[in-house]
Amino acid sequence: MFNTMLDILLIGVGLSMDAFAVSVTNGLTIPGYRPRHAALTAAYFGFFQGLMPLIGWLLGSAVSGVISAWGPYVSFFLLAFIGVKMIAEAVKGGEERRETGLRHSRLIVMAIATSLDALAVGVSFAFMDVPLMASVLLIAAVTFVICFAGGVLGSRVPGISCKAAGVLGGCVLCAIGVKLLLEGIGVL
Numbered sequence: 001m002f003n004t005m006l007d008i009l010l011i012g013v014g015l016s017m018d019a020f021a022v023s024v025t026n027g028l029t030i031p032g033y034r035p036r037h038a039a040l041t042a043a044y045f046g047f048f049q050g051l052m053p054l055i056g057w058l059l060g061s062a063v064s065g066v067i068s069a070w071g072p073y074v075s076f077f078l079l080a081f082i083g084v085k086m087i088a089e090a091v092k093g094g095e096e097r098r099e100t101g102l103r104h105s106r107l108i109v110m111a112i113a114t115s116l117d118a119l120a121v122g123v124s125f126a127f128m129d130v131p132l133m134a135s136v137l138l139i140a141a142v143t144f145v146i147c148f149a150g151g152v153l154g155s156r157v158p159g160i161s162c163k164a165a166g167v168l169g170g171c172v173l174c175a176i177g178v179k180l181l182l183e184g185i186g187v188l
Contacts, residue, residue, distance in 0.1 A: 008135045008139065019150075023147040024150040025168075026102070035149065039100060042144045048108075048112055049115045050143070051104070053118050053119070056119040057122040060123065072180055072181045073184070080110055082110060082179065118139065119179070
């Protein structure tokens, strides 16, 4: 099934869509967001999106049931936690809210939350004839490019207040978490 690099490229695009949405949200909600911020966000997302298939491959089939079973719940919890926190900070801070939003701890949590599905892909790689390192690097590069573009795109949307963008961004993160949960339990 995953026998060509085109297949891996398409997998990379699919895996990066949640991270793209979070990158757009960061661009919308963080005052003064610049291309260097988009590059930092994209680097985190690209790194973890590439790392997770490698970890999944290493774990192999021994724990695939556990990963598959808990992945959607972990993703939901992490994204919902960040989303609710973002909404609360936006409402509490009003228009004066000037947090950077790019703390390393927050970027790591978002990157892990949006890349757990890549862990399951890596488990599947363990059972197939896949050029592992080339696949991991391609997935990471695709995610980086897509997330960089998303961050820049989000930062260019004019006329959104910090408060409205914070609430909207928090809702988007919560919605992505719910979507991942529903997909993981087979509702979507």
